[in-house]
Amino acid sequence: MGKNTEREFSSEQQLPTLGVAPYLKLMNQTAAPDTEHNAAHMGLLMLWLSDNILDVVDGDLASYGITESKLDLMLLLLLHEENEGITPSGLASRLGIRRASVTAMLDWLEKRDWIARRQSNADRRMVHVSITEKGRYLVNQVLPVFWATCASLLDGLNTTERDIFKKVLLKLHGNIEKRMGGGR
Amino acid sequence: MGKNTEREFSSEQQLPTLGVAPYLKLMNQTAAPDTEHNAAHMGLLMLWLSDNILDVVDGDLASYGITESKLDLMLLLLLHEENEGITPSGLASRLGIRRASVTAMLDWLEKRDWIARRQSNADRRMVHVSITEKGRYLVNQVLPVFWATCASLLDGLNTTERDIFKKVLLKLHGNIEKRMGGGR
DNA sequence: CTAATTAGTTAGATTATCTAATTATATGAA
DNA sequence: TTCATATAATTAGATAATCTAACTAATTAG
Numbered sequence: 001m002g003k004n005t006e007r008e009f010s011s012e013q014q015l016p017t018l019g020v021a022p023y024l025k026l027m028n029q030t031a032a033p034d035t036e037h038n039a040a041h042m043g044l045l046m047l048w049l050s051d052n053i054l055d056v057v058d059g060d061l062a063s064y065g066i067t068e069s070k071l072d073l074m075l076l077l078l079l080h081e082e083n084e085g086i087t088p089s090g091l092a093s094r095l096g097i098r099r100a101s102v103t104a105m106l107d108w109l110e111k112r113d114w115i116a117r118r119q120s121n122a123d124r125r126m127v128h129v130s131i132t133e134k135g136r137y138l139v140n141q142v143l144p145v146f147w148a149t150c151a152s153l154l155d156g157l158n159t160t161e162r163d164i165f166k167k168v169l170l171k172l173h174g175n176i177e178k179r180m181g182g183g184r
Numbered sequence: 185m186g187k188n189t190e191r192e193f194s195s196e197q198q199l200p201t202l203g204v205a206p207y208l209k210l211m212n213q214t215a216a217p218d219t220e221h222n223a224a225h226m227g228l229l230m231l232w233l234s235d236n237i238l239d240v241v242d243g244d245l246a247s248y249g250i251t252e253s254k255l256d257l258m259l260l261l262l263l264h265e266e267n268e269g270i271t272p273s274g275l276a277s278r279l280g281i282r283r284a285s286v287t288a289m290l291d292w293l294e295k296r297d298w299i300a301r302r303q304s305n306a307d308r309r310m311v312h313v314s315i316t317e318k319g320r321y322l323v324n325q326v327l328p329v330f331w332a333t334c335a336s337l338l339d340g341l342n343t344t345e346r347d348i349f350k351k352v353l354l355k356l357h358g359n360i361e362k363r364m365g366g367g368r
Numbered sequence: 369c370t371a372a373t374t375a376g377t378t379a380g381a382t383t384a385t386c387t388a389a390t391t392a393t394a395t396g397a398a
Numbered sequence: 399t400t401c402a403t404a405t406a407a408t409t410a411g412a413t414a415a416t417c418t419a420a421c422t423a424a425t426t427a428g
Contacts, residue, residue, distance in 0.1 A: 003280050003416075015264055015274045017367045022263045030327035036335050042350055043334025045357045047241055047252075048368070050234035052360040057231055068231075069384075079206045080199055089406060094199045096187050101385055103408055108383085125393045125406040143214035150227025151220050156359040161352050166226055168341065168349045173229045175340045176236040183201045184232070187385075253415075273375060285416055287377055292414085309375040309424045371428085378421070383414100390409070397402090 002058050020044070053153060060149040064142045069095070071146070073105055074139055077115065077131040085120070086129050094184075114138055186242050204228070237337060244333040248326045253279070255330070257289055258323055261299060261315040269304070270313050278368075298322055 020041070027040055057068055066074075073091060080086055092102045106129060109115040114135035120126035131139070154162060177183045204225070211224055241252055250258075257275060264270055276286045290313060293299040298319035304310035315323070338346060361367045 004282055015260065015267070015270065015278045018263060019368065023259070023368075026259070026263065026327070027331055030324060031331040032328040035328070035331045036338075038350075039335035039338040039346070040331040041334075042346065042353055043331075043337040045353050046237055046337050047334060049353070049357050049360060050237040051252075052357075052364055053230060053234040054238070055364065056360065067383080068235075075207070075210070076199065079202060079210065083199070086199065087406075088408090090199045097384085098188055098386065099407065100387080100409085104384075107408095120406095123394070123406085125391095127407065140214060143210070144216040144219070147211055147215040147219045147224040147227075150225075150231060151223035153227040153230050153356075153360075154220075154223040156355060157352065161355070162223070162226065164348045165352045166222075168345050168352075169226055169229050169233070171340060171345070172337075173233050173236075176233060176240065176337075180236055180239065184203065184207075251414080271375075272377095281415085282417065283376065284378085284418080288415075291377095304375095307375085307425070309422095311376065369428100371426100373426075374424080376422085376424105379419085381417075381419105383416085385414080386412075388410085388412105391407085393405080393407105395402100395404075398400090 002062055003055060005059070056153070057146075057149055060145055061142065064138065064145070066138070066142060070105060070109060071139070071142060073102075073109070074114065074131055074135055077129060078136070078139060081131070084128065085126075087120075087126050088129065089126075091129065096180075109135070186246055187239060189243070240337070241330075241333055244329055245326065248322065248329070250322070250326060254289060254293060255323070255326060257286075257293070258298065258315055258319055261313060262320070262323060265315070268312065269310075271304075271310050272313065273310075275313065280364075293319070 023044060024041060027037060031040060077086060088099055088102045092099045106115060113132055116130050116132050117127045120128055208225060211221060215224060261270060272283055272286045276283045290299060297316055300314050300316050301311045304312055
């Protein structure tokens with residue numbers, strides 16, 4: 001599943017760590033003339049940071065045998081519980097993936113008895129999906145860890161930094177959701 | 185590979201967009217008492233933003249038939265070119281993945297004639313990996329787009345916001361690299 | 369000189385995605 | 399009313415990115 005944690009290696013010929021500098025040099029040689037280098041530099045760091053954030057979160061969830069995308073789906077079920085009519089189609093369009101992909105995720109989650117399907121009476125082509133007691137139990141185990149992991153991403157920032165960062169973060173998040181035509 | 189772009193859907197029963205509010209409510213019910221809610225809120229946004237950033241970047245690279253991880257590997261080859269001795273092991277430990285996974289990536293890249301392997305003379309167990317002319321050409325096509333995409337992640341932030349964000353970003357990036365025991 | 373170690377690959381698995389085809393049901397138009 | 403079309407879900411089959419374990423070949427160390 002996730003990336004490796006252990007060291008399989010020992011004495012090997014490591015590639016030296018270069019840091020960001022050679023990437024910036026390369027950028028000078030290869031960026032289009034109208035690309036703002038400072039922004040591209042920051043964007044590169046954001047991309048690297050994003051990779052690392054997903055690794056950290058998936059690493060922390062791994063011990064519960066669940067991934068971010070599956071937890072995502074379960075949270076959707078939980079948060080829309082009053083809404084009786086959650087269907088694979090609805091989940092697919094919300095998660096931005098195909099119905100066939102949702103079928104696969106639901107198979108996996110159903111096998112573990114974390115979600116349940118039942119056929120709709122109103123329209124017998126449709127399936128209603130819900131979280132089970134066992135699924136709810138799992139989510140309650142996972143969430144405290146999940147929130148702690150989220151909070152830990154900010155470790156090392158002081159209060160002032162957090163305050164100014166929050167404004168920027170809200171803006172960035174809003175912008176990119178607009179760009180992706182999404183939103184949770 | 186990537187997520188879908190197209191709409192397979194039409195009239196369906198959409199799940200309404202709830203925004204972050206119900207997640208925060210859930211956090212209030214499920215976070216450990218020592219978890220800082222403001223930090224967890226920001227961390228959640230960072231996680232969502234990270235997902236979106238990777239989607240945007242992979243989307244922009246997709247038209248060149250390459251993914252972020254493969255481009256990463258090619259850039260490593262390019263930046264360490266003077267270093268004659270780049271091996272699959274070295275790449276694996278640098279990329280934080282297993283040697284077997286690197287073998288698979290190299291097979292894929294070699295099939296397209298973007299990288300080349302040759303056996304080491306000094307130690308005939310070892311293989312030296314290099315980028316080919318064709319690979320270099322591809323990278324030169326891709327990079328201007330890549331930098332533009334990176335820069336575009338900052339769209340909508342004004343100069344002041346960029347300046348303050350840069351400080352925080354450098355710190356966050358440094359912290360998480362320390363945490364993952366990595367560094368490029 | 370043999371045993372252990374190392375580098376790389378192969379074989380086989382899982383997860384997450386996709387597209388295309390299939391099945392069952394529902395709807396709309398002649 | 400029936401038949402063509404549309405929709406929901408699943409199935410079948412593919413690709414990508416990862417993993418572990420086993421294997422082969424080469425090197426090194428006791």
